[in-house]
């Protein structure tokens with residue numbers, strides 16, 4: 001078993017990052033110009049990294065599969081971004097943000113990384129304000145905060161329900177400046193197909209021009225992967241339809257370990273599934289839980305009458321409503337973390353109290369807050385979310401409670417990275433949702449944007465520079481080298497193989513089937529029997545895929561079905577790894593709920609004795625994965641049963 005070196009700097013927790021920065025190696029300006037960095041992904045993590053590295057003077061090439069960097073999935077982020085500014089003076093601090101994040105992640109995250117994240121959080125807000133990001137402000141001009149789950153302070157900065165959009169426009173502005181200056185070259189409509197490794201170091205990528213279908217070779221002294229999360233392995237999720245796991249799966253096959261793949265987040269407040277032909281789920285931001293109250297009927301007959309359209313939510317009297325989160329978790333109420341809220345909703349629905357046509361929904365009700373604050377305040381705070389809800393559901397949420405249900409939303413797992421955000425492949429860095437780093441077994445709301453921007457604006461500029469200081473004598477490597485030729489040839493063969501199947505079923509057919517297997521067996525509640533079943537079903541489906549998938553069109557030129565097929569082929573392998581990881585972890589923690597391991601009250605039962613580690617998997621061939629462990633050591637925080645009561 002290879003030793004996992006997290007490279008955590010020495011010293012007390014609060015000084016590790018300062019120590020690192022004080023002693024890291026620098027690259028002088030003349031040498032920076034001679035060093036090339038490839039960044040894959042233009043979401044918040046990739047765009048902020050590329051803009052910063054360009055500004056520093058490195059030569060950057062940035063890739064995305066969309067037509068514009070601004071279409072990265074980050075644009076969809078709604079509710080906000082955390083920082084420990086303590087503007088509301090309600091007791092926040094760097095330590096408290098660190099503490100909440102570790103606790104929220106159910107003690108399965110690396111302490112040093114999380115402390116650094118909390119430490120740089122305030123600088124992110126300053127950076128974004130300087131870029132002109134229009135955060136919401138108080139009457140007096142100071143930035144406004146709201147609350148998100150898992151915290152008793154208000155530390156979430158926001159721009160209505162469009163925080164991701166505004167942050168991405170800020171990062172895109174910074175990126176565009178570098179593109180104009182010539183330090184960053186943009187390759188839009190380009191998809192990374194593989195990483196190229198020469199003498200044990202990442203030295204470039206193979207990309208496919210999605211318009212012409214041509215494969216291209218690109219050299220870099222280092223490669224940064226910032227390609228987002230893999231929630232779409234479940235088919236239905238709140239992610240953008242194009243979000244995929246292919247880049248992190250390609251690097252997994254080339255030696256970059258995959259950490260905690262089973263840690264997926266199911267978000268409690270999404271618009272419920274409404275039909276078989278649906279291809280996407282819509283999030284209703286967690287911010288709504290600031291003012292919305294979650295409930296189901298107390299009486300089963302009321303729930304049933306609602307399901308059959310015989311009773312309206314507003315006709316159920318107050319005394320017959322069960323505000324189950326407030327009842328079960330009086331200290332945090334509707335603002336318990338996502339995993340806790342999701343499970344509680346599922347529990348009520350499974351017990352027969354679910355509402356809506358399918359019985360798989362609970363109410364999110366604003367009546368009380370509209371009465372207390374006035375409709376105009378709710379409109380100011382969440383207007384665009386209410387509008388989105390009304391457009392999709394055709395019901396006015398100011399007048400009737402919203403109906404929501406948990407859905408796949410975020411992946412805490414991802415490529416294993418050390419403190420410098422380098423994977424187990426030298427020179428291959430991974431940032432943003434694509435890495436596993438900071439959220440343990442459950443991410444707190446508004447912490448993904450914080451992490452992506454921390455990685456890009458404030459961590460990689462130091463750690464990547466430290467790595468590149470050792471590369472200054474390496475001249476640019478020709479892309480005619482056998483390693484590039486070989487990698488390109490293998491991609492060509494794979495694409496030809498996909499096109500040659502000429503089966504009978506669409507790519508979506510297989511993706512949907514995989515999603516069903518994953519949701520039913522590897523979803524919110526897992527047990528050994530169903531996980532084993534899932535592994536068998538996924539293997540069978542994968543076999544069928546390679547015999548029966550039908551991809552119209554040709555290999556050359558634009559072919560969206562081919563793009564999808566390539567990604568689904570990877571999902572079909574990743575699904576198995578997720579199930580295997582979930583099966584090996586004989587405990588419940590955060591979003592990973594093993595039904596065999598729960599307290600009498602139905603909460604997660606961790607097993608710190610045996611599972612207090614990051615599970616980092618090594619690829620050993622299809623369906624063959626070897627486990628490596630990074631023990632988690634807690635010095636600044638005491639391990640406890642998570643309590644939100």
Ligand SMILES: Cc1cc2nc3c(=O)[nH]c(=O)nc-3n(C[C@H](O)[C@H](O)[C@H](O)COP(=O)(O)OP(=O)(O)OC[C@H]3O[C@@H](n4cnc5c(N)ncnc54)[C@H](O)[C@@H]3O)c2cc1C
Nearest residue numbers: 041042043044045074078079080192228432433446448449
């Ligand atoms: C609906 C929704 C709302 C959310 N709201 C919030 C919120 O309010 N607060 C919060 O903190 N978090 C929120 N999140 C989570 C957060 O948005 C994401 O975790 C974060 O934006 C991910 O950023 P990223 O830069 O890592 O990746 P992404 O934004 O997903 O960007 C990925 C990039 O990689 C590129 N890419 C992918 N594969 C390839 C490839 N093979 N080749 C080339 N390019 C590739 C894409 O083109 C894209 O540019 C939300 C998530 C969803 C789904």
